[in-house]
Structure formats: structure tokens, C-alpha cells
Amino acid sequence: MTPTSSSPTTPLRVYGSSISYFTGKLEGYLRYKEIPYQLVPMTPLVRAKVGRRTGTPQMPAVELADGRWMTDTTPMIDWFESQHPEPAVLPRDPLQAFASRLVEDYADEWLWRPALHYRWSYRADALLLSRRIVDEMMPRVPVPGALKRFGIRQRQLRRYVRGDGVTAATREAIEGIYLRSLDQLEAIFAERPFLLGARPTLADFGFFASMFRHFGLDPTPAAIMLRRAPAVFAWLARLWNARGSRTHGELVAGIPPDWRPILCEIGGAYLPYLCANAEAWKARQRRFDAEIRGVPYRSLPTSRYRVWCLEKLRAHFEALPGGAREAARCVLEAHGCWEPLWRVDAPASGYDRSGEAPFARGLPVFGG
Numbered sequence: 001m002t003p004t005s006s007s008p009t010t011p012l013r014v015y016g017s018s019i020s021y022f023t024g025k026l027e028g029y030l031r032y033k034e035i036p037y038q039l040v041p042m043t044p045l046v047r048a049k050v051g052r053r054t055g056t057p058q059m060p061a062v063e064l065a066d067g068r069w070m071t072d073t074t075p076m077i078d079w080f081e082s083q084h085p086e087p088a089v090l091p092r093d094p095l096q097a098f099a100s101r102l103v104e105d106y107a108d109e110w111l112w113r114p115a116l117h118y119r120w121s122y123r124a125d126a127l128l129l130s131r132r133i134v135d136e137m138m139p140r141v142p143v144p145g146a147l148k149r150f151g152i153r154q155r156q157l158r159r160y161v162r163g164d165g166v167t168a169a170t171r172e173a174i175e176g177i178y179l180r181s182l183d184q185l186e187a188i189f190a191e192r193p194f195l196l197g198a199r200p201t202l203a204d205f206g207f208f209a210s211m212f213r214h215f216g217l218d219p220t221p222a223a224i225m226l227r228r229a230p231a232v233f234a235w236l237a238r239l240w241n242a243r244g245s246r247t248h249g250e251l252v253a254g255i256p257p258d259w260r261p262i263l264c265e266i267g268g269a270y271l272p273y274l275c276a277n278a279e280a281w282k283a284r285q286r287r288f289d290a291e292i293r294g295v296p297y298r299s300l301p302t303s304r305y306r307v308w309c310l311e312k313l314r315a316h317f318e319a320l321p322g323g324a325r326e327a328a329r330c331v332l333e334a335h336g337c338w339e340p341l342w343r344v345d346a347p348a349s350g351y352d353r354s355g356e357a358p359f360a361r362g363l364p365v366f367g368g
């Protein structure tokens, strides 16, 4: 059975979209693990059902054959790993596993803003992608197509561009995040097929979300990728085509030196952002300002979900066995990650205290 077949025996339903960031991440993972699934487009009716079943109308959501529902790709991948342990996408080496979780979280959350900015700020991209969204997810909504597409563009601009700190003062820095990511990944793929070696690991799937479904697909960032980082473009196809049963090979030992620029980005920008967000959450502010590497972000939406991200990163560090913990501390210190990982005193999101995710009621990235 092909992964996207619609056979009634398909055990797994993935509710999402063929242009969605996090749906692409999960699809890449399921294909690699050779877990068959059926992709069900998020029409308004499906979206309402997903909201009722998972608590959050976000994509992807997964319905299991036994009727249970899951949301949020990070805990979902953890759960799938517990059910389908081989080939493991989390490296066995605890230091590499921790670094992979850190990079996955960074790629998931910090590349979101540039991805959404390129899609909705550039006219050609916005026109094309609003058409794809409407055709896939709203074909039967009884409103003229042009109006639906206009409505989508306005919504996305309001929420994810203007509403997420993209301004004349931040735009260049936000595009710089994408351009540097290309350079960082290009250097890695000059050495080996995937981020840590001859097969994909969690860090690959983290970067895959933005790179596959936004930067490699939308006209403006895709043209940049083709010119500036063709090895990243090749990696997208390689990962989409990877299968656990045939994509074999070793991982490198330890944290490779070409991961350093990514870790510095995490220490210099992403973790300080998570700290500012966590302080805003504690102060019950709905929006906050933050200066990240001299860039003045204004009126960012406070994200309870990302407070939970910070808590989880800390918990993963604390769960490391003694030797790996020391090694991880050295790596974090060397890249400016240690201090911001612990800067905020008790960042309590209050989310999923009993550890039920991905079966817990979902928490959207914004709001919730």
C-alpha cells in the first residue's frame, strides 16, 4: 500500500494539508518509518471535528485505528517511536539525542516566522499558495474563489506576519534566519547525506517542516534555495524518498563541528526568545517586546506552548545520565545555550502535567 492510498483498510488517518509545515514534517517521518497513512484534507468540517477530538484545530492531527486521536508532531513522533522502535530516529547516544531534540525544537519554532513571512509577504507566493489552500481545503465553501483567496491572505498576514513581529525593522533579520539556515545545512550536506550521518534523525525531520513545505515549495524562497543551496534542495528529495528498510548507514560520533553555527543560533537567538516569551507568560502579558541580537521585535504574541517547549528542553537535559549530562553542559556552554536555558526561574506552562501528550488536549502554538 502506498502511504497516501485511500484504501478503507488504511489504519492511520492524518488530517492536514499538502502545503502545511507540520503536516510535511509528520509525512516525511511516517514515510521513512514505512507507517501507512491516509492524508485527509482539513476542510472546515474536518477542522471542526479535529478541534472537538483533540482540543485544538491544528494540523496535523492523527486518528488511530482504535479511535484515539493525537495532536502535536513532537510528542506524536515520540509515541510512534515507542510503537515502531526500528529504525530509531532518536540517536542512541544520549548526547546526540539531546542535541537532536534541541535542534528539532529550534527548527520547528524559530523557522516558522521566516517561513510564514516568505509565503504571505511576497505577492506571487501569496497568490499561488492562497489558491492551493482554497482548492485543497475549501473547495465547497459557497463563496466566490477570489474572495476566499483574499480572505486567506488577509488572515495569514494578520496572524503570522504583522501579528508575529514582521515589520520594516525586523524583516531583513527574519530573512537572514532563512539564508543562514541554508548556508549551515549546505555545509553539512557537503559532508554527509543527513544531519548526523547516513540516515535521517529527529533533527532532519525538524528542519524538513519549513524547508520542504515552505522554503523549497514557495516561489520566492525556493528560487533562493536552488541558487544558494542546491544540496539542501537535494536533501529534501532524499529525505522524502528515504525508507527505513533501505536507507541504512552509520551516524557520526558526537556533535559534529558543522552543527556549531546552528547551536550558536539557538544560544544567541532562539533561547533568548524563549526566555522573553516565558517571562511574558509569567507576567500574564498577551504580547511582549524583545530585543534579539539587536533586532527590535515588537508586540510578539505570548505562546504558552513555547513555555512548554522550554520546560521540555530542561526536562530532557535533566533526564540525561551523569556522563552525558556533563558532556551536554559543555556543548551548551560552548555555544551560549547554557545560561539562557536556565535564565527564567520556574517557567510553568501548566500544560500536560500528567504527561499525556500527544493524547492530551492540544495546545495551539499561539493562544490556548
Ligand SMILES: N[C@@H](CCC(=O)N[C@@H](CS)C(=O)NCC(=O)O)C(=O)O
Pocket: 020, 021, 022, 023, 057, 058, 059, 060, 071, 072, 073, 074, 365
Ligand atoms: N506544535 C504543533 C504545531 C502545529 C501547527 O501549528 N500547525 C499549523 C499548520 S502547519 C496550524 O494548524 N495552524 C493553525 C491555523 O493556522 O489555524 C505541531 O508540531 O504539530
